[in-house]
Amino acid sequence: MIPFIDLQAQRARLGQPLEDAILKVVRSGAYILGPEIAQFEAALAAFGQAPHALSCGSGTEALVLPLMAWGIGPGDAVFCPAFTFAATAEAMPLVGASPVFVDVRPDTYNIDPAKLDAAIEAVTAAGALTPRAIIAVDLFGQPADYPALAAIARKHGLRLIADSAQGFGGALDGHHPIHWADVTTTSFFPAKPLGCYGDGGAVLSKDARFHDLLVSLRVHGQAVASDLVGRTFDHDPKYLNMRVGMNSRMDTLQAAVLLQKLAIFPDEIAARNRVAARYAQGLGDMVRTPSVIAGGVSVWAQYTIETDDRDGLAAHLRGEQIPTAVYYPVPLHRQAPYARYPAPGGLPVTEAAAGRVLSLPMHAYLEPDVQDRIISAIRNHVKRNG
Numbered sequence: 025m026i027p028f029i030d031l032q033a034q035r036a037r038l039g040q041p042l043e044d045a046i047l048k049v050v051r052s053g054a055y056i057l058g059p060e061i062a063q064f065e066a067a068l069a070a071f072g073q074a075p076h077a078l079s080c081g082s083g084t085e086a087l088v089l090p091l092m093a094w095g096i097g098p099g100d101a102v103f104c105p106a107f108t109f110a111a112t113a114e115a116m117p118l119v120g121a122s123p124v125f126v127d128v129r130p131d132t133y134n135i136d137p138a139k140l141d142a143a144i145e146a147v148t149a150a151g152a153l154t155p156r157a158i159i160a161v162d163l164f165g166q167p168a169d170y171p172a173l174a175a176i177a178r179k180h181g182l183r184l185i186a187d188s189a190q191g192f193g194g195a196l197d198g199h200h201p202i203h204w205a206d207v208t209t210t211s212f213f214p215a216k217p218l219g220c221y222g223d224g225g226a227v228l229s230k231d232a233r234f235h236d237l238l239v240s241l242r243v244h245g246q247a248v249a250s251d252l253v254g255r256t257f258d259h260d261p262k263y264l265n266m267r268v269g270m271n272s273r274m275d276t277l278q279a280a281v282l283l284q285k286l287a288i289f290p291d292e293i294a295a296r297n298r299v300a301a302r303y304a305q306g307l308g309d310m311v312r313t314p315s316v317i318a319g320g321v322s323v324w325a326q327y328t329i330e331t332d333d334r335d336g337l338a339a340h341l342r343g344e345q346i347p348t349a350v351y352y353p354v355p356l357h358r359q360a361p362y363a364r365y366p367a368p369g370g371l372p373v374t375e376a377a378a379g380r381v382l383s384l385p386m387h388a389y390l391e392p393d394v395q396d397r398i399i400s401a402i403r404n405h406v407k408r409n410g
């Protein structure tokens with residue numbers, strides 16, 4: 025099998041400095057919140073065009089932390105797509121709130137602003153839940169329609185989160201999603217475009233007080249500088265707990281890895297875009313290739329095509345030692361833990377896409393000759409099967 029994502033090719037490129045950085049942390053003993061954490065957070069904020077960045081335990085916890093900070097909980101509604109990884113919707117029940125599922129656009133697979141507006145109106149009219157926030161997902165690597173989403177968030181007085189676990193590093197008209205969103209979250213799961221060597225995540229935000237609150241929530245609600253203004257505590261303020269938080273620290277080791285990887289990330293985004301362009305050129309007349317929002321740059325977490333014969337094509341490619349994947353075969357509103365939550369107006373676009381999408385090998389180190397083999401195998405199958 026050729027690799028679906030080639031993390032070893034990236035590791036070989038990063039070479040000795042990566043291994044030195046890891047060994048430095050091992051030898052330092054500063055395994056928790058060591059100096060690499062603050063260095064990485066500063067580098068991440070600069071790259072992500074955000075005033076503040078907080079590293080945390082995972083992309084899932086990166087979604088939970090802002091919901092906790094805003095006090096979103098029982099009786100509250102948070103709007104999100106169902107055509108996404110479970111973590112997007114899971115964050116809401118984890119704080120006691122309800123996800124409300126909204127359909128996506130057929131061209132980008134991202135949340136449909138017109139349907140979002142209608143869903144907010146419907147939930148408001150029904151009166152059982154209080155709309156509080158929107159989580160847009162940058163599915164497969166491309167930014168959602170943030171100008172339209174920010175206008176809807178403003179109109180209804182809602183918070184806007186960009187779940188950029190797949191799209192971190194992507195931009196719209198030169199701006200990262202934080203330009204429009206209150207918060208951007210991401211995941212450093214190894215297979216994401218910017219991944220570490222384990223679990224990790226981050227929350228990018230704009231307001232110093234809000235960031236401070238996240239710092240506190242990340243470590244059990246411990247007192248942060250703003251909590252201590254005008255008050256004395258006889259013991260280590262580490263043990264002064266101001267609120268219920270959790271443990272969502274990123275390991276120092278992962279920050280050391282990410283500092284190395286962030287340095288080559290812009291170059292990798294360019295390489296991923298070259299791979300995407302080659303697929304589009306080679307396949308555009310045979311299958312439905314992805315379309316990116318006007319003015320948008322995708323980081324191509326996935327290169328996802330659509331065909332009527334998805335399962336037949338996947339089986340043919342497997343026979344040719346070419347792996348594929350289906351993201352996502354069962355949308356969240358059709359899965360047992362999420363079936364009870366509202367999906368006003370239904371999700372016909374989501375359901376149609378779930379039966380047709382197929383993701384091809386995609387990473388920054390995919391060689392043109394290997395890619396041409398993938399393209400020929402797809403062309404041969406589609407030609408033979410009409």
Ligand SMILES: *Cc1c(COP(=O)(O)O)cnc(C)c1O
Nearest residue numbers: 082083084109111112189211213
């Ligand atoms: C991967 C992913 C997450 C969760 O990230 P973890 O680090 O695995 O917790 C959240 N949202 C989306 C869209 C993802 O793809």
